[in-house]
Amino acid sequence: MTALDAHIVVDRGTFRLDAPLRIDRGEVVALLGPNGAGKTTALRALAGLQPLTGGHITLDGETLDNPDRRLWTPTENRPIGVVFQDYLLFPHLTALDNVAFGPRRHGVDRHTAKREAAQWLHRVGLAGYEKRKPRHLSGGQAQRVALARALAVRPQLLLLDEPLAALDARTRLDTRAELHHHLGDHPGATLLVTHDPLDALVLADRLVIIEDGRIVQEGDAATITARPRTDYVARLVGLNLYRGHADGHSVRIDDLTLTVTDELFGDAFVAFPPAAVALHPNRPDGSPRNTWPATITGLQRHGDNLRVQLDGPIVVAADITPAAAAHLDLAPGRAVWAAVKAAETRAYPS
Incomplete structure (x- = not known):
């Protein structure tokens, strides 16, 4: 069943993003494209950090954005979890409190939020790291805390913005395998924004290729790699x-x-x-x-x-x-x- 039904239209100076996007529940879609193609703009629009010029964003039947109807849902009220490229953990909070922050913002009492946060840290392999602050975490550990924080609000849509880009090659290999496992357990829709074809091929069920603000090709990995339709996709494969x-x-x-x-x-x-x-x-x-x-x-x-x-x-x-x-x-x-x-x-x- 379709979770995300969106048509993302954003005008920024001379650049125009015009991208229809649909993701089913339990599906992981990778949005791939060169720098400046519009990947991050699309993610920011879905998260409510970039207003739409046109189109709409509908999640599980509820319209979050529709400029024609003057409808816009604030970021904090969207059932969306985000893992940013640099993770953006709160430096003054422990790993436990970072993960508990989302549930607390959604009205969960302190005791329950911390209990759930501890469970999420255990699920991502960080039991025993509850009291550590971000400066005492490795890159891979910080990425897992950020993922746990995003999943703790039980989002209908999970957004991942280059989630492995800040890691070294060895940590990236291990973390990619762990992330694949966690995404498989996520019941909602997931959008992975990346420029790395290996991340996309390993983690995603379907690839969407964007260039110059428009979707130029989409399909499963076998379809994309067998029949590229642009020079960028050909180089990619x-x-x-x-x-x-x-x-x-x-x-x-x-x-x-x-x-x-x-x-x-x-x-x-x-x-x-x-x-x-x-x-x-x-x-x-x-x-x-x-x-x-x-x-x-x-x-x-x-x-x-x-x-x-x-x-x-x-x-x-x-x-x-x-x-x-x-x-x-x-x-x-x-x-x-x-x-x-x-x-x-x-x-x-x-």
């Missing part, structure tokens, strides 16, 4: 992506025609991974491949391989082994031939 015109098993992209296994007609996307791109010192013969001349513009380490940036009729990233790079004597400015088998491509309507 590690694919070369091109838009062209298809005529059967051929797709024309600017001055290059690629042969593909999928049969399509009309505007189409073609995608293939950098690992599918082979490089040759001379034009390869006798192979059922797409080939074109290219010039190397950059080389960098990419895991155990080298990522080679190529210019030519299309701009391409290719991943090759260090041994292959040495054999080809690769260097910026060198001319090579690039090749991709038709079977390595994915073509789909644009």
Whole structure:
């Protein structure tokens, strides 16, 4: 059943956010996008920290915002929990009192609020840390206190703003696994705002991609990774992506025609991974491949391989082994031939 039904419209100078968003109860949705896309503005609007210009926000059938009806619900009256990127724990309060703050604000008596707060700290693995203040907590512990504080008000909607961004790599790995467990137990809707694709893929049931204030793609991880629809999404999932015109098993992209296994007609996307791109010192013969001349513009380490940036009729990233790079004597400015088998491509309507 749908918990959040929102159409978030916010005008800020020359920037306009116009994003419909729906989240079911028990569902975790990741809002992904580059810096400046509108992710944080959307979160602030849902939390009541940024007024809407238009649209509406409805949560479990109750309208919280609707500018056309001059309806706006103050932040403190919304059934929403928020975990901010920097956690924003009250520095003068203990972990227990930080978590008890929300229930107390909702009218729960002091004794009950503290008992519930202790239970939440136990649930997030912090039993015994009740008397510690934020300055005596590690980054991962502070994140768990912030999560417990947000969940203690039993929110219908949980908002997570880059919840793992402030953690080091090792702490992030452990905390991500713990967060996945806690989100699975949350009965309400959850919106995770992030620019990290791994956080989104591990934690979310569905991805919503936002660019320049508009949603450009949404779906489960398999759908998004198989068929990216913008350059940002393609980079996110590690694919070369091109838009062209298809005529059967051929797709024309600017001055290059690629042969593909999928049969399509009309505007189409073609995608293939950098690992599918082979490089040759001379034009390869006798192979059922797409080939074109290219010039190397950059080389960098990419895991155990080298990522080679190529210019030519299309701009391409290719991943090759260090041994292959040495054999080809690769260097910026060198001319090579690039090749991709038709079977390595994915073509789909644009």
